[in-house]
Amino acid sequence: MLVVWKHPENASAQFPNVQLISSLGAGVEHIIKDPAITSKHLISRIVDPTLAHSMQKHVLTCVLHFHKQWPFYQVAKQNGQWAKPNPIERPIKVGILGVGALGQAVTKILQTVGFEVIGFSRKPKEIPNFTVWDSENHSLPSFLQEINVLLSLLPRTPQTEGILSYELLRNLPKGSCLINVGRGAHLVEDDLLKLLEEGTIDQAYLDVFQEEPLPTSHPFWSHSHIFITPHTASITHQENAAKIIADNYQRLKTGGPIRFEVQLDRGY
Ligand code: OXD
Numbered sequence: 001m002l003v004v005w006k007h008p009e010n011a012s013a014q015f016p017n018v019q020l021i022s023s024l025g026a027g028v029e030h031i032i033k034d035p036a037i038t039s040k041h042l043i044s045r046i047v048d049p050t051l052a053h054s055m056q057k058h059v060l061t062c063v064l065h066f067h068k069q070w071p072f073y074q075v076a077k078q079n080g081q082w083a084k085p086n087p088i089e090r091p092i093k094v095g096i097l098g099v100g101a102l103g104q105a106v107t108k109i110l111q112t113v114g115f116e117v118i119g120f121s122r123k124p125k126e127i128p129n130f131t132v133w134d135s136e137n138h139s140l141p142s143f144l145q146e147i148n149v150l151l152s153l154l155p156r157t158p159q160t161e162g163i164l165s166y167e168l169l170r171n172l173p174k175g176s177c178l179i180n181v182g183r184g185a186h187l188v189e190d191d192l193l194k195l196l197e198e199g200t201i202d203q204a205y206l207d208v209f210q211e212e213p214l215p216t217s218h219p220f221w222s223h224s225h226i227f228i229t230p231h232t233a234s235i236t237h238q239e240n241a242a243k244i245i246a247d248n249y250q251r252l253k254t255g256g257p258i259r260f261e262v263q264l265d266r267g268y
Contacts, residue, residue, distance in 0.1 A: 025241075166194055
């Protein structure tokens with residue numbers, strides 16, 4: 001069994017007898033893109049309630065910050081103004097791209113606070129108390145026209161790279177919010193600057209970037225409508241991850257089904 005995180009490409013080729021490759025985190029793109037890893041290997045990842053709980057709190061913070069108009073107060077304070085936004089609370093309808101374990105956990109917390117949430121998935125999905133549109137019956141642009149907070153929790157695959165482009169995001173209503181906690185490769189960063197300038201997107205909360213750490217000269221640092229967190233929305237809990245990995249190793253040795261398996265052809 002190999003346990004890897006962003007390993008050098010092809011490094012796994014030196015272990016011809018390996019059967020199971022586990023990611024040290026929730027993401028697996030470093031495994032999927034390794035040409036030495038094929039359909040004869042089992043692949044697994046970390047799915048952990050602690051990771052989900054952390055992501056729930058991060059996304060809830062962003063949505064409430066936008067909803068309760070905190071960016072407005074920040075500017076008012078800088079100008080020493082006792083100013084009230086109109087409306088005091090922005091109406092919110094959240095759309096989630098990526099309706100897996102984390103997407104479903106985030107939906108629950110947002111619904112508990114009273115926000116309306118819909119998801120979008122490639123294939124039709126039945127999830128209790130969660131309306132999920134799918135690409136067989138709806139188009140992604142029509143999904144964006146329905147919402148004003150877009151949350152991306154997508155996995156990185158060749159199909160999702162660059163998906164958050166001007167072409168797609170311009171379908172959001174004016175004054176929308178973008179929260180990207182999936183992968184930096186999903187967002188066309190120059191396109192976001194254009195959408196902010198045009199007012200389609202009013203606020204962006206970004207945790208992941210094309211290049212990490214975000215280069216010091218990057219225009220996002222000084223943009224007043226972009227909030228930046230350094231890929232800390234949700235961090236692998238070391239002890240829980242170790243238990244999941246050890247459990248899967250035991251399962252492999254005893255021929256039991258491994259947990260949190262990933263399909264190589266699907267990429268997640
Ligand atoms: C992960 C991450 O995939 O930290 O676990 O991004």
